[in-house]
Amino acid sequence: MTELDNEMHRESGSKSSSGRKHRLSAHEVLFYEGDRADRIYEVLDGVMMLYKLLPDGRRQVVYVLRAGDMLGFTNHDTFDCTAEALTAVELQVYETREVATSPLLQHYVNRCLLSQMEHLHEHTVLLGRKSAMERVATFLMSLVPDRGGANCAGPANRDAPDMRSVVLSMTRQEIADYLGLTIETVSRVISQLKRKGLIKVEKQDSIHIQNVCGICQLTGMH
Amino acid sequence: MTELDNEMHRESGSKSSSGRKHRLSAHEVLFYEGDRADRIYEVLDGVMMLYKLLPDGRRQVVYVLRAGDMLGFTNHDTFDCTAEALTAVELQVYETREVATSPLLQHYVNRCLLSQMEHLHEHTVLLGRKSAMERVATFLMSLVPDRGGANCAGPANRDAPDMRSVVLSMTRQEIADYLGLTIETVSRVISQLKRKGLIKVEKQDSIHIQNVCGICQLTGMH
DNA sequence: CGGATGCTTGAGAATCATCAAACTCCGTGG
DNA sequence: CCACGGAGTTTGATGATTCTCAAGCATCCG
Structure with missing residues (x-):
């Protein structure tokens, strides 16, 4: 339907x-x-x-x-x-x-x-107007429903870790062409986020966000 | 009306x-x-x-x-x-x-x-995807009716010079914020175009394009 | 298991941003 | 009409970010 x-x-x-x-x-x-x-x-x-x-x-x-x-x-x-x-x-x-x-x-x-x-x-x-990091963070947040927008639901509760798995459905090249970056820059930013412990790359196409609020803080909108 | x-x-x-x-x-x-x-x-x-x-x-x-x-x-x-x-x-x-x-x-x-x-x-x-020069050239072409688009009329005739005056109606800062650049970069690109003899700045707000086709070639769309 | 595609990382270069200063234009008021 | 002041613009020097080129690595799929 x-x-x-x-x-x-x-x-x-x-x-x-x-x-x-x-x-x-x-x-x-x-x-x-x-x-x-x-x-x-x-x-x-x-x-x-x-x-x-x-x-x-x-x-x-x-x-x-x-x-x-x-x-x-x-x-x-x-x-x-x-x-x-x-x-x-x-x-x-x-x-x-x-x-x-x-x-x-x-x-x-x-x-x-x-x-x-x-x-x-x-x-x-x-x-x-946004930096490479802000672009990728914004892109990731766009894949988390009910978060990051004007009426962000906030973390589910204050004790539980604020996690979420998202499926990209796009290659690095497609993400780069969407965000106005090169494939290398997208890859480097994702690696940075990994090193900071904010995300884990589960499969090339699937990312586990360890701290949704942490990513949201990087979007340039806070 | x-x-x-x-x-x-x-x-x-x-x-x-x-x-x-x-x-x-x-x-x-x-x-x-x-x-x-x-x-x-x-x-x-x-x-x-x-x-x-x-x-x-x-x-x-x-x-x-x-x-x-x-x-x-x-x-x-x-x-x-x-x-x-x-x-x-x-x-x-x-x-x-x-x-x-x-x-x-x-x-x-x-x-x-x-x-x-x-x-x-x-x-x-x-x-x-466009460079600073391509952005400014595209912006200038957007102020010239019937030129640069899919159905570009081309130069009026092959002998007459291909000129046109356009009024910006925007400050450098507003143009920069429109084109995703800084005011200094917009200014530098305009100066480059001046040096190449492609435009003349009549007033801050008004530019005489000496060679419309020449600007059009710089838009990245040809 | 192996090949191929896609991804990551590094080194160096280019473009654009930032900071700072000087200049030009333009309207105002003498 | 000209001098003045301020906003807006231009230019230069420097630096940061991102791109380019190149190589190596991981992942996916047959």
Whole structure:
């Protein structure tokens, strides 16, 4: 069941979406920058990224999409970014005209747009003003639900250690291209955090944060 | 007449907007990050910026708004950025409920959102991957209409010099905070461009580009 | 078990930031 | 109209951070 279905039930009980689904395996491209845009998509499961390339090959990942996020909307008739799966992904497909005729769908798309805009503003601050350490710390905190934001829940209780395992779902290169750094810098910062005892690298793709508050203090937002 | 009025006439000929206007003088703040959000605004004349601050005072300008741009939409009930006038500004004010009940207004807001999103993607590439020179060149090109984009008009004709005067409407500090640089770096890059004979600084606020194509070549997009 | 991909570490270089000082522009008031 | 003052800008010297290049290492998967 899609997030939109959930919302439909909550808000009006109207019928479910048409049900066209699409699957991608890891690192498969959904669409390329410049492709004709005729559908929008909702991520049901898995992780995707939007990125842009400069002619000399430099890449910037502009957005990371998770379950509930939508992608594919555009002002023009072509996509302004390339969309690629980071993991295996399941998508809900919506036709453009389907969106135009459903006020409910339109409303949900709008909410997604506003939420993406807000996140892009935050990421702009990260890219424009934060140090490498602050960028990586912010990235790690973004993977811990209910922590680090405006309404941070704080440590669970004062005695229990403030730990949490997070799955990156991205290679070092993808993280670097997301944070505006090089792969070496990302690696060095992670090693620093290891040496400080703030994290443990469980697998390349999975990090155990030993002290969530400690990482949060490094984000530049406190 | 607002851009929205224009669109209304083009698309449906419906009645003009309610007509509540608001004026700001240069460097006046329209709203602060965290303020309760109950209206949205359209810039009719002048230039504004949205910015965010880190607790230690670092500032990042996340968007520059010009005539036709809208601001003030949010997912929550508070603004995620501060909005400040860069020049004297005239605004059209819309109540939130006004937007909710007007499909036409909603449609226009949506177009603005999508256009802002696209621009934020471009700016993300600038902040994440471009050199200081490329950032300043990109900034200058953004002030030259019909040039540098996907459908660049090219030099007017092959014999005439490819020149153009642009008004910055921003101090060096504001430009630096927009481009993720320091004021000194912005100044040094401008001096380099002067020495190369690509630009002349007419007033602090006004630059004569001697060779638009030459600047465009420095944006990293060619 | 072995190969390949991805990750880490080191040394050196480049870019940009910082600190400090001098200069220019611009509006004000004499 | 010109002198003055202050804000904003430019320039220089130095330093920190991050990038680049290169090599070695770990991890993952067949």
